[in-house]
Amino acid sequence: MTDTILPYLTLGAILFCIGLYSALTKKNAVIVLLSIELMLNAVNLNLVAFSKFGVVPSLQGQIFSLFNITVAASEVAVGIAILIALYRNRGTSNVDDMNELRK
Amino acid sequence: MLGNIADFFSSGTNVMFFLFALFAIGGAIFMISFTKVVSMVVAVAVTFLSLAGLYVLLNAEFLATVQVLIYAGAVSILMIFGIMMTRHQGEEPETKRPWFTSLLWVGILGVFGILFYAFQNVTFPQTQRRPPEDSTMEIGKLLFNEHVIPFELMSILLTVAFIGAIVLAKREGE
Amino acid sequence: MESYAQFAWLIPLFPLIAFLVLLAAGRQWKEAGAYVGIVATLASFIVALLVFVERLGDGAENYTWNGLEWLKLGDYSLAMGYEINNLNALMLLVVSLVSLLVNLYSKGYMQGDERISVFFSYVALFTFAMLGVVMSENILQLYIFWELVGLGSFLLIGFWYFKPEAKAAAKKAFVMTRIGDVGLFLGILLLFWHMPGHALDFTSIHNAFAEGKISGGTATWIALLIFVGAVGKSGQFPLHTWLPDAMEGPTPISALIHAATMVAAGVYLVARTFDIFQASPAALDTVAYIGGFTAIFAATIGVAQNDIKRVLAYSTVSQLGYMMLALGVSATISAGMFHLFTHAFFKALLFLAAGSVIHAVHTQDIQQMGGLSAKMKITTWTFAIGALALSGIPPFSGFWSKDAILSEAYNSGHYGLFAVGLIAAFFTAFYMSRLFFLVFTGKPRGEHHAHAHESPAVMTVPLVILAVLAVVAGFVMTPFNGWFGDWLTGHAAEEHGSGLVMLLSTVVGLLGIGLGYVMYVKGSFSPETIPNGAPWLHQLVYRKYYIDELYAAVIVKPVKAIGNVLTLFDRYVVDGVVRLCAGVVQSLGRVGTRMQSGQVQTYGLVMLLGLVVLMLAFVGRRFWNVW
Numbered sequence: 080m081t082d083t084i085l086p087y088l089t090l091g092a093i094l095f096c097i098g099l100y101s102a103l104t105k106k107n108a109v110i111v112l113l114s115i116e117l118m119l120n121a122v123n124l125n126l127v128a129f130s131k132f133g134v135v136p137s138l139q140g141q142i143f144s145l146f147n148i149t150v151a152a153s154e155v156a157v158g159i160a161i162l163i164a165l166y167r168n169r170g171t172s173n174v175d176d177m178n179e180l181r182k
Numbered sequence: 183m184l185g186n187i188a189d190f191f192s193s194g195t196n197v198m199f200f201l202f203a204l205f206a207i208g209g210a211i212f213m214i215s216f217t218k219v220v221s222m223v224v225a226v227a228v229t230f231l232s233l234a235g236l237y238v239l240l241n242a243e244f245l246a247t248v249q250v251l252i253y254a255g256a257v258s259i260l261m262i263f264g265i266m267m268t269r270h271q272g273e274e275p276e277t278k279r280p281w282f283t284s285l286l287w288v289g290i291l292g293v294f295g296i297l298f299y300a301f302q303n304v305t306f307p308q309t310q311r312r313p314p315e316d317s318t319m320e321i322g323k324l325l326f327n328e329h330v331i332p333f334e335l336m337s338i339l340l341t342v343a344f345i346g347a348i349v350l351a352k353r354e355g356e
Numbered sequence: 357m358e359s360y361a362q363f364a365w366l367i368p369l370f371p372l373i374a375f376l377v378l379l380a381a382g383r384q385w386k387e388a389g390a391y392v393g394i395v396a397t398l399a400s401f402i403v404a405l406l407v408f409v410e411r412l413g414d415g416a417e418n419y420t421w422n423g424l425e426w427l428k429l430g431d432y433s434l435a436m437g438y439e440i441n442n443l444n445a446l447m448l449l450v451v452s453l454v455s456l457l458v459n460l461y462s463k464g465y466m467q468g469d470e471r472i473s474v475f476f477s478y479v480a481l482f483t484f485a486m487l488g489v490v491m492s493e494n495i496l497q498l499y500i501f502w503e504l505v506g507l508g509s510f511l512l513i514g515f516w517y518f519k520p521e522a523k524a525a526a527k528k529a530f531v532m533t534r535i536g537d538v539g540l541f542l543g544i545l546l547l548f549w550h551m552p553g554h555a556l557d558f559t560s561i562h563n564a565f566a567e568g569k570i571s572g573g574t575a576t577w578i579a580l581l582i583f584v585g586a587v588g589k590s591g592q593f594p595l596h597t598w599l600p601d602a603m604e605g606p607t608p609i610s611a612l613i614h615a616a617t618m619v620a621a622g623v624y625l626v627a628r629t630f631d632i633f634q635a636s637p638a639a640l641d642t643v644a645y646i647g648g649f650t651a652i653f654a655a656t657i658g659v660a661q662n663d664i665k666r667v668l669a670y671s672t673v674s675q676l677g678y679m680m681l682a683l684g685v686s687a688t689i690s691a692g693m694f695h696l697f698t699h700a701f702f703k704a705l706l707f708l709a710a711g712s713v714i715h716a717v718h719t720q721d722i723q724q725m726g727g728l729s730a731k732m733k734i735t736t737w738t739f740a741i742g743a744l745a746l747s748g749i750p751p752f753s754g755f756w757s758k759d760a761i762l763s764e765a766y767n768s769g770h771y772g773l774f775a776v777g778l779i780a781a782f783f784t785a786f787y788m789s790r791l792f793f794l795v796f797t798g799k800p801r802g803e804h805h806a807h808a809h810e811s812p813a814v815m816t817v818p819l820v821i822l823a824v825l826a827v828v829a830g831f832v833m834t835p836f837n838g839w840f841g842d843w844l845t846g847h848a849a850e851e852h853g854s855g856l857v858m859l860l861s862t863v864v865g866l867l868g869i870g871l872g873y874v875m876y877v878k879g880s881f882s883p884e885t886i887p888n889g890a891p892w893l894h895q896l897v898y899r900k901y902y903i904d905e906l907y908a909a910v911i912v913k914p915v916k917a918i919g920n921v922l923t924l925f926d927r928y929v930v931d932g933v934v935r936l937c938a939g940v941v942q943s944l945g946r947v948g949t950r951m952q953s954g955q956v957q958t959y960g961l962v963m964l965l966g967l968v969v970l971m972l973a974f975v976g977r978r979f980w981n982v983w
């Protein structure tokens with residue numbers, strides 16, 4: 080069974096959907112960032128699975144997911160920094176309170 | 183059917199895959215259902231670790247190590263730092279939003295359904311790659327020969343990112 | 357020499373100009389507006405007199421001018437214009453003369469009223485419309501002016517609009533005559549449908565019906581529908597209740613409109629379309645019976661009324677019944693038109709004299725008057741002449757015209773109608789003498805008697821002129837010299853001068869006066885006998901046979917109920933749909949507002965849903981081959 084690509088892809092899809100649900104539902108901004116990380120991880124799993132079982136199996140998938148990890152890490156660092164600055168300004172880290180986009 | 187399950191569990195890779203998948207999904211689900219924020223981070227860390235195990239099953243050892251180092255190590259700790267710095271109750275408040283939740287379920291199930299449908303209909307040739315003995319070296323070779331430019335760009339990106347993070351998070355007026 | 361008939365279009369033009377001038381500049385001119393009205397009607401009268409005199413000569417042909425092409429539908433065209441024949445010329449003369457006298461009288465009567473110019477402008481408008489009715493060349497044009505006459509009447513009845521009774525009376529008059537007008541319009545439509553070539557002018561109508569092209573049931577329907585219009589305007593039963601209420605208007609216009617002109621328009625209409633009626637004996641009988649019934653019906657009501665104007669109003673209704681009776685039983689229009697001619701003068705005289713009395717004692721209740729003959733000589737004498745004329749006492753004009761009607765009824769075999777006419781004549785004489793004796797003789801009963809005085813000359817001169825006319829106008833058609841009838845109808849009529857009829861009508865008239873004298877002057881037969889002895893009878897007659905109450909319950913209430921139902925329908929269904937539309941748009945807007953909450957997670961959800969839709973579109977491509 081695990082010598083096909085299907086279970087890995089399915090697992091990736093499940094993790095992605097769970098991450099999506101939690102990103103759109105949680106109130107704490109840190110948790111939202113965390114769920115975005117989860118989604119990125121699911122993508123990585125996808126990439127690596129394709130690198131082994133895909134049409135042209137090669138190491139490209141793993142290289143790509145390396146880069147993905149890098150970008151994700153830097154993004155989360157900057158995100159947390161912004162969040163901290165925002166918290167200092169507003170006194171709250173609740174996503175619902177940040178609705179300036181309305182105007 | 184019991185025969186199928188027995189067959190499934192006869193192969194070692196299958197068992198490992200099953201365990202790792204269980205932990206990954208379990209971690210994700212627990213993340214959603216916990217109320218304390220720190221518990222959520224711990225659950226996600228469990229997911230990251232099981233994903234690392236899955237990478238090993240997929241012959242991506244280097245990637246598995248990187249995954250453990252970066253995600254289960256740095257990112258989770260960073261999240262906990264973030265929680266600490268934003269200093270709130272430590273609990274996640276419950277809000278009832280029926281419209282939102284139902285539409286969200288519709289969307290999520292829609293995405294998953296389409297993806298699953300696509301997966302069912304895909305056929306890939308069963309060619310298996312001979313796994314390299316030292317994937318790390320192979321990756322290194324590829325990285326510095328063919329993908330050197332993206333590699334350098336990544337380093338620039340990281341530099342910019344951490345400078346930016348420092349600037350943003352600096353306390354003003356000090 | 358050109359005939360004066362060519363200039364006949366000037367006759368209605370002068371009052372129209374007066375109307376427009378007074379409309380524009382009346383407010384500044386105030387009292388001087390009266391002169392505009394007087395001058396305009398004087399000019400009309402002069403031209404009308406010239407036209408009439410010309411018509412008196414033999415061999416004068418009917419003059420028609422229909423040069424203004426008004427309506428053109430395909431190859432059918434309807435023209436506007438005017439026609440002068442003997443009937444028209446007579447009516448023009450009567451209308452312009454009475455209008456002139458009323459204008460003159462009103463200068464004195466309406467003195468001090470701040471809207472006097474408005475009054476004269478309305479009178480000018482009314483005169484214009486009435487002259488238009490008389491001069492119209494086709495029946496549709498007549499209808500237009502007919503409606504305008506109704507409008508003028510409405511404006512004038514409700515002149516003192518701050519009185520709620522006046523407003524109600526004006527509305528009532530307009531609505532009731534409108535009911536009649538619907539009948540007239542339906543008659544016109546039927547006529548249009550059946551006339552050869554769809555021609556609507558009176559010459560064609562005369563030719564078509566005289567030659568028998570349209571006969572039988574159609575002619576009856578047309579005649580009856582036209583008669584409905586006449587019933588409305590002339591106040592015949594059952595559309596008579598507006599006329600007594602119309603007495604809320606100023607007395608000069610009661611004289612002009614509700615004695616001499618507008619109410620005569622109904623009789624004129626029947627006379628003008630007499631060929632249609634002659635083609636249908638059933639219609640003629642209907643006209644006669646309704647006229648006869650109205651005559652006696654209104655006469656009995658007039659006996660019990662206490663308002664001087666109301667007595668005269670019911671008298672008008674009764675006399676109009678006589679005119680319709682005449683038209684219904686005769687072979688020609690001469691008897692009816694003769695009575696219209698004399699009635700215009702003596703009824704206008706009576707109303708103007710009553711106005712003079714009201715002007716002096718400031719009340720209309722005859723029980724509050726009395727003994728005025730000492731203070732107001734001219735009014736007393738002219739009123740007496742008018743009353744005698746109305747009662748049909750020889751040699752006054754009313755005697756000759758009423759005699760003509762009764763002779764026609766007797767000679768044509770309608771003995772029942774003849775008897776009805778006689779009884780109504782008795783009642784007429786009685787209520788007129790009751791009125792005269794209560795107002796002018798005896799001891800004064802009201803408190804205004806002390807400062808009552810004769811009216812100014814501008815009011816008494818018209819009275820005198822009308823009184824003279826009331827005496828001499830009758831001699832144009834007597835059983836010994838039927839000139840009027842011959843001239844009017846164009847051919848010699850067979851005139852049976854019946855001595856029996858003359859004797860009977862005189863005796864009946866004298867009886868009526870005698871009874872009034874005995875009851876009200878001598879006092880030997882108390883007027884309270886019937887009210888005390890048979891109070892239900894008195895109440896029935898005094899309350900006008902409860903017809904007003906009947907109409908209110910049977911017609912007005914259901915119509916108002918329907919109106920309420922429709923209001924509810926309008927408010928909840930029609931408005932409901934409009935509010936529904938607005939509500940739908942509003943709720944859509946509110947949904948849109950909630951999407952723009954400013955929260956990232958909401959936007960994320962929307963993006964997700966959009967992504968799902970896109971993915972579905974792409975995946976579905978393989979199924980539907982639509983792309």
